[in-house]
Amino acid sequence: MPSSSKLHAYIHGKIQPLQDAYLHVSDLSVQRGYGVFDFFKVQDGKPVFLDDYLQRFYESARLMDMAVPLSEKKLKEVIAQLIQLNQLPLSGVKMILTGGYSPNGYDLAAPNLIMMQQGFSLPNRATVEEGIKIITHEYVREIPVAKTINYTVGIRLQKEIKAQGADDVLYHQQGTVTEFPRCNFFIVKQDNTVVTPAKDVLLGITRKRTLELASQQYPVVEGPVTLEDIYQAKEAFLTSTTKRILPIVQVNGRAIGDGKSGTVTLDLLDRLIAQEEQQVSRTA
């Protein structure tokens, strides 16, 4: 059992200590890796862009033939209770919906809904300024538009990432890139056009915000990006809920642009941070 803490979680229809949040092994997540999830950030006790995340969570469940057992209204009440109980300064709330307790270990049953809150750190300024190094791997997620719990390939690649001295792995299919296991990918072309893949990717909420912000100042394209495009790009970065916007300075050992965090990237990050703070203070 994990180390005890004061945190609370929601499971089996009620809030209880996280350390007591257990699922029977007949659950289809354990038996067959079947489930969906979503994850949103909580700053100063306020969920950031909550409606976007909830909408995607319900949509992932629908795509995988599962029904979320709580209405959106009720879900928001539970979220508010968890935030109130846990009192974390900066955190994420993870909602997991599994295939349920299947009598034969294969057929879908009544889904189990779990909500847990956990602290995390945003990348520090040094990491942002230095940028990260990535490698690539040929793979397309199964049912990419749904946020399933299947990270079989991503987790197995952790060893390879470390061996290559890199920080993350970008998936591609025959040279056309898609996404990271947990992040979306962008490049900035020499003419400052901001481009992100649109096919076979999870439609990230931070990706959406970044596209909105970028379109206020730069040409924006949602379309194919090849490995060759990356080598020719001025800048590259990833987006995610927990990493916001993070510069990428090297891919497969080759420098991107001048090998430093790009100015367009850092401009977008500053504006995203401002937007998040504005949204949090507005809902205060």
Added chain:
Amino acid sequence: MPSSSKLHAYIHGKIQPLQDAYLHVSDLSVQRGYGVFDFFKVQDGKPVFLDDYLQRFYESARLMDMAVPLSEKKLKEVIAQLIQLNQLPLSGVKMILTGGYSPNGYDLAAPNLIMMQQGFSLPNRATVEEGIKIITHEYVREIPVAKTINYTVGIRLQKEIKAQGADDVLYHQQGTVTEFPRCNFFIVKQDNTVVTPAKDVLLGITRKRTLELASQQYPVVEGPVTLEDIYQAKEAFLTSTTKRILPIVQVNGRAIGDGKSGTVTLDLLDRLIAQEEQQVSRTA
């Protein structure tokens, strides 16, 4: 929680009632669908072809960078205890190894080993004589040679199988077929050559036995099988631990051969049953 029963399971290093077999939600199976498993048959209290299944289980774990926390000797002792306690007439033992209680919900931790035994029925004679209908779907399992718990696509296809009035779904890639979600696939050509795909498939233990038995009487080929090959075949069948050898009489609405269970197929089934009974009585 699932309905109570007298069955026992192994979890957290000890045998306990199955109804008390719970995993904390921080387990990587729940968080990320990460784990491997295997499943062998127990007839009259005797495991059938146990060494083959254990070898594959340890190999799947190795391929996914996990270590089985018990030696093969100790694992066999636990299996013997479970069989003795549960006293089931015909059953399967499922061993699941998950990515463990991961503090950050992504990095591999000390794996959790679960063993559970459950009763099941072999296909009855009427089903064997009638044969089954299948549909096809373009998909290759991730890391096909490892028996991972990822059945995201297979379970999601259950609805489609039912809608088409079929019994199972055969995966293919651009017309070259591989396997079912939980079974291997064979055809018998007009000249009685027995053929099964060898690439991108799980190496089933019943597949291996069937190849051995077939080679005593027929030409045997492990190699590519296309959808067109199936339409031209005399017979087709699937193999699995729980289904043994099951005739397939229709694919995508088209009859295979004369649309009836084939004589080569039924011959192989009879000989497989005899071999299983011989092996069980030998270990008595």
